[in-house]
Amino acid sequence: AKNKGKNCYSAFVPEMELRAQKRLAMESNLRKALSNDELYLHYQPQIDLRSGRIVGIEALTRWTCPELGPLSPAEFIPVAEESGIIVPLGRWVLQTACRQAAAWRRDGLLDSVEHVAVNLSACQTRDSGLMADIRAVLDETALPVGLLELEITEGVLMENVHANVELMQRLQDAGIHLSIDDFGTGYSSMSYLKRFPIDQLKIDRSFVHDLPGDGEPIATAIIAMAHSLNLRVVAEGVETAQQADFLRRAGCDIVQGYHYARPMAAAQLTALLRERQDW
Ligand code: C2E
Numbered sequence: 001a002k003n004k005g006k007n008c009y010s011a012f013v014p015e016m017e018l019r020a021q022k023r024l025a026m027e028s029n030l031r032k033a034l035s036n037d038e039l040y041l042h043y044q045p046q047i048d049l050r051s052g053r054i055v056g057i058e059a060l061t062r063w064t065c066p067e068l069g070p071l072s073p074a075e076f077i078p079v080a081e082e083s084g085i086i087v088p089l090g091r092w093v094l095q096t097a098c099r100q101a102a103a104w105r106r107d108g109l110l111d112s113v114e115h116v117a118v119n120l121s122a123c124q125t126r127d128s129g130l131m132a133d134i135r136a137v138l139d140e141t142a143l144p145v146g147l148l149e150l151e152i153t154e155g156v157l158m159e160n161v162h163a164n165v166e167l168m169q170r171l172q173d174a175g176i177h178l179s180i181d182d183f184g185t186g187y188s189s190m191s192y193l194k195r196f197p198i199d200q201l202k203i204d205r206s207f208v209h210d211l212p213g214d215g216e217p218i219a220t221a222i223i224a225m226a227h228s229l230n231l232r233v234v235a236e237g238v239e240t241a242q243q244a245d246f247l248r249r250a251g252c253d254i255v256q257g258y259h260y261a262r263p264m265a266a267a268q269l270t271a272l273l274r275e276r277q278d279w
Pocket residue numbers: 044059060061072073074077090093119120121181182205236237238239256257258259263
């Protein structure tokens with residue numbers, strides 16, 4: 001722990017070294033993780049507030065490292081990004097999620113599901129091979145292109161507006177749906193939003209957490225803005241019935257969060273898709 005004054009320095013350095021060491025260990029382990037089959041996906045349903053049906057599924061990467069134990073994506077995704085591992089990792093996520101979606105579809109389990117969403121990192125948006133990778137995966141799996149949705153955070157989009165508008169236009173021309181993740185935490189204005197060819201905004205979990213209450217003006221404003229731009233709105237991180245009630249009354253379209261279902265293994269979601277038709 002950090003102390004005040006003189007002690008601060010001596011306590012701070014080892015802590016930083018420890019963190020750097022963990023990062024290095026993570027990076028070298030992450031390089032092996034892909035080929036050693038240590039990564040897997042969890043899937044979290046997204047529920048339409050009007051019909052109560054599952055209309056979307058978000059794929060989230062999980063990693064249990066044999067040496068470091070289970071790690072959260074909040075820890076290893078940034079390491080993957082800084083080391084460039086995110087490009088092959090992202091390709092693997094896309095492939096695995098599309099294969100799973102194709103299998104669910106063949107079994108008739110995606111009748112109410114409009115989108116299967118995959119998160120795209122900053123490095124992937126800059127990778128010139130992205131379109132080719134997506135095309136190859138769609139070809140291989142024969143997944144209808146319209147089922148695929150890519151989530152890009154508002155922060156990543158705003159890093160390079162011009163290049164990202166171009167990329168998103170190409171993705172949309174190919175029939176892929178686009179969603180802005182963690183919306184409200186970045187700095188996009190309405191005029192920027194109009195330039196991005198997107199389908200959906202996801203209200204960041206931090207605002208949903210403060211519903212009802214301090215999150216209300218922001219959630220209400222995002223919903224109004226999204227609808228005026230003809231975009232769907234998803235609220236992420238919905239944990240309570242009170243949050244869900246507020247969002248329903250505010251006209252939010254879709255909800256995702258522990259109140260409905262946690263991210264789960266593919267087999268669990270298969271069972272859920274079979275058994276549960278609505279909420
Ligand atoms: P995200 O894209 O905003 O994903 C939503 C996160 O919120 C997930 O955390 C999910 O498990 C969590 N969550 C869902 N419902 C609730 C809830 O009701 N309450 C709370 N407190 N949390 C909830 P997770 O899986 O730990 O992922 C964290 C972040 O790591 C993701 O945030 C995303 O930015 C990144 N990530 C995860 N998988 C991938 C991936 O395959 N590729 C990329 N580029 N990023 C990924």
